[in-house]
Amino acid sequence: xxxxxxxxxxxxLVDRRSFLWEIGAGFGGMALSALLAEExxxxxxxxxRFDRSSKLPHFAPKAKQVIQLFVGGAMSQIDTFDxxxxxxxxxxxxxxxxxKVELFESIPGKVAPSYWPFERHGECGRWVSSLxxxxxxxxxxxxxxxxxxxxxxxxxxALFMMNSxxxxxxxxxxxxxxxxxxxxxxQNLPAFVVLPDPRGFPMNxxxxxxxxxxxxxxxxxxxxxxxxxxxxxxxxxxxxxxxTADSERDTLQFLQSLNAEHARQRPGDSELEARINSxxxxxxxxLSAPEAADLSQESAAVHRLYGMDDPVTAPTARQxxxxxxxxxxxxxxxxxxxxxxxxxxxxxxxxxxxxxLNNHGREAKLFDQPVAALLKDLKASGLLDETLVICTSEFGxxxxxxxxxxxxxxxxxFTSWLAGGGIKxxxxxxxxxxxxxxxxxxPVYCYDLHATALHLxxxxxxxxxxxxxGMERRLTDVHGHVIRDILN
Numbered sequence: 001x002x003x004x005x006x007x008x009x010x011x012x013l014v015d016r017r018s019f020l021w022e023i024g025a026g027f028g029g030m031a032l033s034a035l036l037a038e039e040x041x042x043x044x045x046x047x048x049r050f051d052r053s054s055k056l057p058h059f060a061p062k063a064k065q066v067i068q069l070f071v072g073g074a075m076s077q078i079d080t081f082d083x084x085x086x087x088x089x090x091x092x093x094x095x096x097x098x099x100k101v102e103l104f105e106s107i108p109g110k111v112a113p114s115y116w117p118f119e120r121h122g123e124c125g126r127w128v129s130s131l132x133x134x135x136x137x138x139x140x141x142x143x144x145x146x147x148x149x150x151x152x153x154x155x156x157x158a159l160f161m162m163n164s165x166x167x168x169x170x171x172x173x174x175x176x177x178x179x180x181x182x183x184x185x186x187q188n189l190p191a192f193v194v195l196p197d198p199r200g201f202p203m204n205x206x207x208x209x210x211x212x213x214x215x216x217x218x219x220x221x222x223x224x225x226x227x228x229x230x231x232x233x234x235x236x237x238x239x240x241x242x243x244t245a246d247s248e249r250d251t252l253q254f255l256q257s258l259n260a261e262h263a264r265q266r267p268g269d270s271e272l273e274a275r276i277n278s279x280x281x282x283x284x285x286x287l288s289a290p291e292a293a294d295l296s297q298e299s300a301a302v303h304r305l306y307g308m309d310d311p312v313t314a315p316t317a318r319q320x321x322x323x324x325x326x327x328x329x330x331x332x333x334x335x336x337x338x339x340x341x342x343x344x345x346x347x348x349x350x351x352x353x354x355x356x357l358n359n360h361g362r363e364a365k366l367f368d369q370p371v372a373a374l375l376k377d378l379k380a381s382g383l384l385d386e387t388l389v390i391c392t393s394e395f396g397x398x399x400x401x402x403x404x405x406x407x408x409x410x411x412x413x414f415t416s417w418l419a420g421g422g423i424k425x426x427x428x429x430x431x432x433x434x435x436x437x438x439x440x441x442x443p444v445y446c447y448d449l450h451a452t453a454l455h456l457x458x459x460x461x462x463x464x465x466x467x468x469x470g471m472e473r474r475l476t477d478v479h480g481h482v483i484r485d486i487l488n
Contacts, residue, residue, distance in 0.1 A: 056181055057458025062422025062488070063388040064185070065332050066178060066453060067323050069371060072159070072202040072339030073349030076397035076407055077415040078436045079114045079360055082146050083127035086434040087113035087399055095400035097437050104153045104409040105353070109401035111435075115356050124426030131364045134372035140426045141375055141384070142419045143486050147430025147439040150395040150411035150446070155203050155351070158394035158411065162446050163208045165475050172212035172466075174450055175333040177475040179218045181464045182457065186330030189292060190221035193326055193334050198226045198315040199348045200340035209335060213468045220335060223293070225319050292325055306373040313369050320370040324377055327387055338367050352397065353406040375419055388421030388456050392449070399435045412438040416449065422456045422488050429486050447480035455482045 078084060090111045095101065101108045116129040122139040135142075152158045157167035164171040172180070175192040184191030194209045201222075202208060209220030263269065291297075295308070298321065306321050307313030316338065323334045339349030352359035371391070378384035396414025397407035413432035419425070431441040451461040454475065461480055465472040 056464075058460045058463060059458050061456065061458030062386075063420070063456045064386045065327050065330075066175075066334070066388045066390065066421075066457070067327060067374070068174070068333070068335045069389070069391040070162075070202070070208075070335060070337050071350055071367070071391065071393045072197075072337055072341075073155070073347065073351035073363075073393070074395050074397055074409060074414075075350045075393045076352065076356065076360060077146070077410075077413065077432070078397065078399055078407075079116055079356065080129055080131055081127065081144055081415045081417065082413075082432060082436045083118040083129075084113075084399070084432075084434060084436050087111055087436075095435070097433070097435055101398075101400070101437075102153070103398065103402075106402045106408050108398075109404065111399060112356075112401040112407070113399075115360070122426065126426065126428065131360060132368045132372075134369045135375075138372050138375045138419070141379060142417045143423045143425065143427040143429070144415055144417045145429050145444050145449075145483070145486070146413075146415050146432055147442050147444050148392070148396070148414045148416050148449075149439050149443045150414075153395060153409040153411040155394060155409075159202065159204050159208055162392060162394050164212065165446055165450060165477055165479075169204070169207050169210075170212050171473075172214045172218065172475070173209050173220065174453070174475060175209055175220050175335055176211040176214050176218040177464060178333045178454070178457065178459075180214055180466070181454075181459050182332055184330065184332055189326065189329060189331055191332040192218070192220040193331050194220040194222040195225050195319045195322060195334065195336045196222055197337045197340040197348070198318070200342055202337050202339060202349070203341040205341075213473065214466055220333075223322070225315070225322065227314070227318060292329055293322060295321055295325075302377070305377065307369040310369075312365055316366045317370040317373070320374040321377075324374060324383070327378075328381070328383060338363065350393065353402055353408065355405045356407055357405065359406075378420065384420040386421060388423065388453060389419040390416070390449070390453065391418070392416035396436070399437055410437065416444075418486070424486050424488050427486055429483060442485075444483065445479065447476040448483055450475050451480035452483045452486070456487070 078087065091113050092110050095108045095111050114129055116131045118127045118129050119136075120126065121128050121136040124140050126139040126142070126144065128136040128139060150158045150161055152161060152167050160169055160171070161167045163173045165174075175194075179191040182191075192209070194206075196202070206220075206222065209222070211217070211219035295303075295318065302321070303309055303317075306317035308317045308321070310317075319336050323336050326334050339351075342348035346354070346362075347359065350360065350363050375384065375389065378387055378389070393414060393416070395409055395411040398410045400408075402408045413436055429442060430439060430444055432438065433440045454461040454464060461474065461476045461482075465474045467473070
């Protein structure tokens with residue numbers, strides 16, 4: 001076999017990176033991952049310099065990691081957590097809140113109250129509809145924000161905003177900022193992991209968890225969540241014997257030489273460095289990923305708790321149980337998606353334009369038990385005390401009907417909830433009007449939610465910055481206030 005090393009044919013010592021490459025196998029298709037931040041900062045130069053404080057966290061954190069549950073398609077606040085009895089009194093009447101009603105793709109229909117009855121639950125007495133019987137048992141550990149507001153009523157821009165703080169693409173996601181700020185606690189797993197809906201990616205796809213102008217090494221690593229698929233595609237070589245250990249080693253050495261020459265000609269290329277880092281991680285993932293994703297290690301009782309034994313709840317149960325296993329192994333940020341951009345019909349997400357009963361009824365059955373189990377499991381193990389759980393949509397839905405059975409988009413008021421990691425349990429914050437149409441008390445934008453999450457992780461959101469295109473950028477832009485009323 002010829003020596004493929006470029007320009008330097010002298011014997012060389014095997015460094016750490018070469019060793020990992022030469023013993024590794026099957027790195028093809030591996031997502032770029034968030035590791036080796038110190039090497040990446042050293043490689044960065046010129047205008048895109050790193051401005052992160054070397055003293056992070058800035059103060060003692062209440063939480064060590066985040067699990068974000070993203071409900072794609074827009075969950076209706078009126079039919080879930082924001083009880084509005086006035087809607088029942090005005091059912092079937094014209095929706096006339098005063099002024100023009102701005103809708104996404106329809107004209108205002110008649111007032112439509114919740115399709116599911118509400119009851120008070122827990123010692124805190126929070127209202128929850130019958131759509132979520134399992135989550136209703138967790139309200140004493142949850143904190144509801146009923147005054148969320150978005151700047152867009154279009155899914156794409158609103159998803160960008162809730163993930164990155166901007167309605168345009170090209171900005172780093174929250175998970176990327178957290179990873180940039182705090183790094184990883186487990187060098188054998190990515191610091192930022194994304195668990196897409198088994199039915200497919202959400203609208204905007206991987207840009208939702210992209211690193212934007214941050215070095216590419218900070219973007220999220222998406223793991224496969226279908227039961228029939230390995231967590232990382234192409235992590236191991238095929239078992240057909242065509243790729244031997246010797247040929248694998250020689251191939252990796254050749255790639256190393258090409259990458260080294262490419263890097264020498266392009267100093268500070270973060271995408272190349274991220275690719276190299278991903279190859280290193282692939283070698284470590286051959287041991288760590290299969291173990292972390294092996295849900296058979298969990299007891300039968302845990303499987304029943306999450307709903308793994310029910311074909312309806314099993315897909316989301318797998319996501320949530322995997323999120324818990326990743327969190328307890330030191331993954332810093334785990335994003336769990338409910339809903340996909342599926343070209344078929346009915347919609348495979350929460351975008352209930354046509355039929356609220358069928359759409360939210362179906363999606364809630366997938367979501368309710370596994371998410372409630374995640375909260376209970378984290379609490380039982382003590383992990384909830386150090387794990388911030390965030391559940392949000394990109395916006396909410398209108399109280400007037402669309403086509404008789406659906407609801408249109410509403411960016412003016414919707415509900416998110418949080419739990420664990422320094423959050424005041426059983427609390428509520430903000431208020432929408434009697435129609436759940438617009439926020440009337442303590443409006444909360446994504447900037448405030450992001451600032452609060454960073455605060456709980458020990459980060460001052462105004463000091464977590466990155467110099468890009470002549471200005472200091474941050475997750476919260478020039479906005480954001482910590483919502484101190486919901487903190488312990």
